[in-house]
Each structure stands twice: as C-alpha cells, then as structure tokens.
Amino acid sequence: MYLQVCSRIGTVPVRRVLRHLGQSSLDLNHYGIGPLGAKALAKVLQYDNTITSLELEDNSLKAEGIHYVVEMLQLNTSINSLNLSKNDLRVEGAHIISKMMSHNYYVKCIRLAGNGLDDASTKYFADALKGDYVIKELDLSYNKFSNIGGEHLGQMLAGNAGIEVLDLSWNNFAMKGAVALCAGLKVNTTLKRLLLVSNGFSSFVADSLSQALKINSTLVLLDLSNNLIDDYAVSMICSGLAVNGTLKVLKLSHNTITSVGALTLLKTVKNNTRTALEDIDISTVLVCEVFMELLADVQKRLPALVIQYKVVPHITKRLSAMSLFKNYLQEQRGSLMESLRAVDKDRTTKISTSDFRNIIKSAEKPLDRNQIEWLVRKFDRQCTATISYR
Structure with missing residues (x-):
C-alpha cells in the first residue's frame, strides 16, 4: 500500500518505512520526507495499530505536511508519542496542531522544538491545553516565545490538568512573560519536570519563582541552567526552597552564582527539614572551604544528597x-x-x-x-x- 501511494502521488518511498512497519517505533528523523512524503506515510499509518512512537524530526514537513499527519491521527489510535521538531511549522502549523490537541485522546507526548513558533502560536496551544488531561509531555524548546507567549503559557499551566513534563528551554521569556509562567506554576497541580534553560531569567523573576515554590506541591525537577541568576536571585529562590517539600532536582549551572550563593543554597537545604532535594547541579560554581565542610555535615542527615560543584584542588x-x-x-x-x-x-x-x-x-x-x-x-x-x- 505504501509503495502504491508513493507512486500515485509522485514521491520517493523511504526504505526505512518498509523495514520498520509492524514495529512499535518508527524513527524517520532527518530523512527529508517533505509534505508529499508525509501524505504517503499518513495514508498507511491511519490503518496501523502497532506503531506507538512516530519520529519525524527535521523533515521539512511545514504546515502542509503536518496537515496530513493530523488527518492521520484522527483515525490512528495507537500512536502516543509524536516528534515533529525542526519542521518549520510556524504559526500556521501551530494552528493545525492545536486543533488536533483539542480533540486528542491518544497522543501523550508531543515534541515541537525548533519550529519557529512565536507568541501567536502559544495562543493556539494555550486554548487547546487549558482543560486538557491527555498530553503528559510537551517540548516547545528552541522557539521564539517572549512576553506574550509566557502569559499565554502561564494561563495554560494554571488550567491544565495533564502535563507532567514541559520543556521551554532556549526561548526568550522577558520579565513579564516569566512572571506569568511562575504564576501558572504556582497553582498547577500536575507538572513534575519544568525545563527553562537559557531564557534570560534574572533576579527580577526570582521572587515570583520563589512564591511558586512555596505553594507548588508536585514539581520534582527544575532546570534553570544557563540563565542570569546571581547570588541575590539565589537568596530569593531559597526562600521558596526553605519550605518546599517535593523538589528533588535543581539545576543552576552556567549562571553567575559565586561561592556565596552556593553556601546560601546549602544552608537552606540544611535548615529545611522537609526538603526532598537529592540532586543539585552547580557544577560551574567554584565553592569555598566552608561550603565543603558544611556539605559533609549536611550529608550526614541527607546521605542521598548529591551536589555537583567545582573546587580548587588545594581545598x-x-x-x-x-x-x-x-x-x-x-x-x-x-x-x-x-x-x-x-x-x-x-x-x-x-x-x-x-x-x-x-x-x-x-x-x-x-x-x-x-x-x-x-x-x-x-x-x-x-x-x-x-x-x-x-
């Protein structure tokens, strides 16, 4: 059927499709399938009931190709993981995918990284996901979100009841957008892993994040690597960590934190008797001797605690x-x-x-x-x- 469809619409068959049909995972990343190739593939997959994971990253699908994929998903009931990253979808593609999200009952993981999605795109996603409970993992990293996008996504987080993993890394949420995201996190009840790598977060956002950590009771991983967080921002975040009892993994590498901020963080962990922290990444921070001594003391009470840091050999x-x-x-x-x-x-x-x-x-x-x-x-x-x- 696949070969016949390819012949009829005038596209070259992908041999990997023939080799992997009937298996649970179909990896077609970087094959240059294009819109017509997506159309041929969709004709076959709408009848498939074995593939659960479909990888279509970097295939120049654009909005036209995504249209065929979404049509296929209306009939396919087995695919629950979908990777559409780096397909130049832009706002038109976002609109098409959001319609699928609104009527989705099977897809639990969607990856949309690097698609040139802007703030207008987030409005479509936010409207589709506000009351959604099916999608558990959403990757929107490496896009072009800023203030308005952060506001839309913050509103989505406040109303969503399903997403457990959200990757918003490598966007550019300005202060207003970042504060809105934190407001959504504050009342969200399902999110477990939030990745905010390289978003320009600074001390202006730290207080809002701290307030969210005081109230949120589900988040277990927070990745703030490669931002603009300094010692002052750490001190504000620590006021939230001082009472938080669920966060297990905190990543703060490649910020502007010094040994002072590292010591503040460790003292907070020591004093919070409810802390769940097990893994702290400050691997780019050069710590002092006092930090090392305190760490040895803290690990007596929290033997599972692992902290990645830098230290001068003589210390x-x-x-x-x-x-x-x-x-x-x-x-x-x-x-x-x-x-x-x-x-x-x-x-x-x-x-x-x-x-x-x-x-x-x-x-x-x-x-x-x-x-x-x-x-x-x-x-x-x-x-x-x-x-x-x-």
Whole structure:
C-alpha cells in the first residue's frame, strides 16, 4: 500500500518505512520526507495499530505536511508519542496542531522544538491545553516565545490538568512573560519536570519563582541552567526552597552564582527539614572551604544528597587532612596521648602549636606542610598559639 501511494502521488518511498512497519517505533528523523512524503506515510499509518512512537524530526514537513499527519491521527489510535521538531511549522502549523490537541485522546507526548513558533502560536496551544488531561509531555524548546507567549503559557499551566513534563528551554521569556509562567506554576497541580534553560531569567523573576515554590506541591525537577541568576536571585529562590517539600532536582549551572550563593543554597537545604532535594547541579560554581565542610555535615542527615560543584584542588587536599588525622587518632590514640602528655609537663591539657606540628610530623602520616598548618588553624581558632587536647 505504501509503495502504491508513493507512486500515485509522485514521491520517493523511504526504505526505512518498509523495514520498520509492524514495529512499535518508527524513527524517520532527518530523512527529508517533505509534505508529499508525509501524505504517503499518513495514508498507511491511519490503518496501523502497532506503531506507538512516530519520529519525524527535521523533515521539512511545514504546515502542509503536518496537515496530513493530523488527518492521520484522527483515525490512528495507537500512536502516543509524536516528534515533529525542526519542521518549520510556524504559526500556521501551530494552528493545525492545536486543533488536533483539542480533540486528542491518544497522543501523550508531543515534541515541537525548533519550529519557529512565536507568541501567536502559544495562543493556539494555550486554548487547546487549558482543560486538557491527555498530553503528559510537551517540548516547545528552541522557539521564539517572549512576553506574550509566557502569559499565554502561564494561563495554560494554571488550567491544565495533564502535563507532567514541559520543556521551554532556549526561548526568550522577558520579565513579564516569566512572571506569568511562575504564576501558572504556582497553582498547577500536575507538572513534575519544568525545563527553562537559557531564557534570560534574572533576579527580577526570582521572587515570583520563589512564591511558586512555596505553594507548588508536585514539581520534582527544575532546570534553570544557563540563565542570569546571581547570588541575590539565589537568596530569593531559597526562600521558596526553605519550605518546599517535593523538589528533588535543581539545576543552576552556567549562571553567575559565586561561592556565596552556593553556601546560601546549602544552608537552606540544611535548615529545611522537609526538603526532598537529592540532586543539585552547580557544577560551574567554584565553592569555598566552608561550603565543603558544611556539605559533609549536611550529608550526614541527607546521605542521598548529591551536589555537583567545582573546587580548587588545594581545598580538597586540606580537607583530607582532617580525615587522615581522625583515622590516626582512632588507630593510635594511646600513643598519641602519651606524646601529648610528654610535652605537657604542667598537665594543663594544652600544648603549643609548635609542639603539635612536631608530633604530627613524627607520626609519619602523609600530611604536607600546608595540611598541617590547616589543622593548626582548625584546632587553634582563637589564634592563642595553643591547642587543647582534652
């Protein structure tokens, strides 16, 4: 049937279609099918009941080709995942797809990344999805949404009862649009994964996002990578994280956060007894020694917590000195105490820092000079030149 249709409408058959018909997934990404190829494929797939995933990314389908695909979906009841990314759909294609969304009962995942969709397109999607409960995953990344688009999508989030994964990365939501998105997130009850990579989010949006995190009780992943979030924005977001009990994954890499913001974030996690956070990505932030020490303390209460960060090697080496010293203390406590008492002739339970250095050096532990000096500063925080060994 496929070969006959291709011959009749004058398009070249795609051999991959012949090889994969009858399987659950049909991957036709980057085949240059075009509108006529989509028409031929649609004629066959309207009768198919085995394919559940249809991949048509980067095929120059345009609005005409999408029209044939949508017509096919009116009859096909097996396809539940549809990838139409990079097909130059623009606003006309968005209008056609939105009509399908309004009468959709089977497609649960739609990917529409990189289609030149603008703010006018979001109006169609918002109207179709406000009361929808079927579509669970929607990818609208790499498009051209800004203020008005954010307002439409925010209204959609407020009324939608189905979407669990929403990717809006690599758009350009200005302040007003981003605030509207946060307002929708605030009252949404189904969204679990929200990706907002590279949208120019800054401190102007952080307060709205914080308010949403205080109330939202379903979001488990928030990706804010590659934005304009600084330490001040982190502090505002943290006021929401301080009471949030569902968010598990937070991605903040490639922002303008410093070690100050990283420390604020970690303190918030420590103080929130209800926190669900398990994975924090600040992998482009160079953290300080205080952060490392606090992290070790936090992970005692939250052993599942994983934080990706950058650290200068000498800080890691310094911190390893403490664990080496503690191991030595456990292994050689008797002999160590004898050494300490031997130099503490007045039995004050204190020794000079110079005596401490000599004892550690004589213990033949693999500690260099910098590590020993770091231990001295830790044990002699008041700079009295003495260390208590009680």
